[in-house]
Amino acid sequence: MDEELKLRLFAGDISQLGPAERFLKSMVAIPFAFKRMEALLLMCSLQEEVSSIKESFATLEVASKELRNSRLFLKLLEAVLKTGNRMNDGTFRGGAQAFKLDTLLKLSDVKGADGKTTLLNFVVQEIIRSEGLRAARKLRENQSTTSVQTEDLVEDPAQESADYHRNLGLQMVSGLSNELENVRKASLIDGENLSAAVMKLSHSLVKTKEFLDTDMRSLEDESKFRDTLTNFIQHAEQEMTCILEEEKKIMSLVKSTGDYFHGNSGKDEGLRLFSVVSDFLIMLDKACTVVRNSTKLPVKTPKKGTLTSASQESCPESLPDIRKQQFPAIQERQMHYSSSDDESSSP
Incomplete structure (x- = not known):
């Protein structure tokens, strides 16, 4: 001054x-030069700010719907819940009806008997197997309705191998990241910054309107600038009303999505839900890569004179047998779960 x-x-x-x-x-x-500049700055930046905020709201809305409607994601959660209940059977943790999604990030911390295979690997292999059987069944059902002979398109059920089912299931499970693409986009949105941007825009508009109604009103020879600013304020107030209503609706949707998975805990964790799921999808992709690479291991050539024993050594153990050895605590119950899942064809 x-x-x-x-x-x-x-x-x-x-x-x-x-x-x-x-x-x-x-x-x-x-007169009021710097206040005029602030008003002009708001006039220049309003549309860009509003577009950015609306884009973030749209991403959060689509991400919430993707999570709720993803059959495969819900199937994974169900598998984790059932597996956890079987491992905790007989304890106070058994019989759980739900769990916090943060638990998904801890699945790699639980190791099997070999100290390498994780509970995440176990769950992913089970889902790959059940999804492979489901996908093969869907293929047979779809192709049986066409005029083309089925045997020209897909293997006979009796000839379908475990590798065939595994490849089908792997395609399904590894595609979850693409299915939840907007969830990963939503995880990059900073909830606090988004709320701050809305609040800052609202405050700037209120401040500009006060300038129009007080300082500019006292200037009789400034009708052109005053008229321009008046028209802008009227338009901006309509935009701001829509933004505030949209913010309330979207944040309510995000909270209800969190409650959908966690139960009505009463705690609003903001946008953290999307960050947790996004981190889990990264872990899931890595687990799928492990399964994919495990099917490409070369088979050792048996030495002469030891054909029978060498052949037996070179044949890898089946995945179900390996899983049973790594997590024997859920061996018996797991077979019941797997068969019940395979028989279900409902999405």
Whole structure:
């Protein structure tokens, strides 16, 4: 303010001032120059700010719907819940009806008997197997309705191998990240920054309207600028009303989505739900890569004279047998779960 006052009171030769001072001297001669600049800045940036906020809201809305409607994601949660209940059978943790999604990020911490195979690997292999059987069944059902002979398109059920089912299931499970693409996009949105952007925009609009209704009203010869600003304020207030209503709706949807998975805990964790699921999808992709690479292991060539024993050594153990060895605590019950899942064809 001291610098502004000095410039206002300066009555000497303006050429004696530097370029910056001459510019500011001209600026302070305009009534409410800096408030005008703030208003003009809002007029220039409003549409871009609104578009960015609306885009974030749209991503959160689609991500919430993707999570709720993903059959495969719900199937994974069901498998984790059932597996956890079987491992905790007989304890106070057994018989759980739900779990916090944060638990998904801890599945890699639970190791099997070999110290390498994780509970996540176990669950993923089970889902790959059941999804492979389901996909093969769907293929047979779809192709049986066409006029083309089925044997030309798909293997006979009796000839379908475990590798065939595994490849089908692997395609399904590894495609979950693409299915939940908007969830991963939503995980990049900072909830606090988004709310702050809405609040800042609203505050700037209120401040500009006050400037219009007070300072600008006292200037009789500024009708053109005042009319332009009046029209802008009317449009901006409509936009801001829509933004505030949309924010309330989207944040309510996000909370209800969290409650859908966690139960009505009463705690609002904001957008953390999407970050947790996104991190889990990264873990899931890695687990699928492990399964994919495990099917590409080369088979050792048996030595002469030891054909029978060498052949037996070179034949890898079946995945179900390996899983039973790694997590024997859920061996018996797991077979019941797997068969019941295979028989279900409902999405």
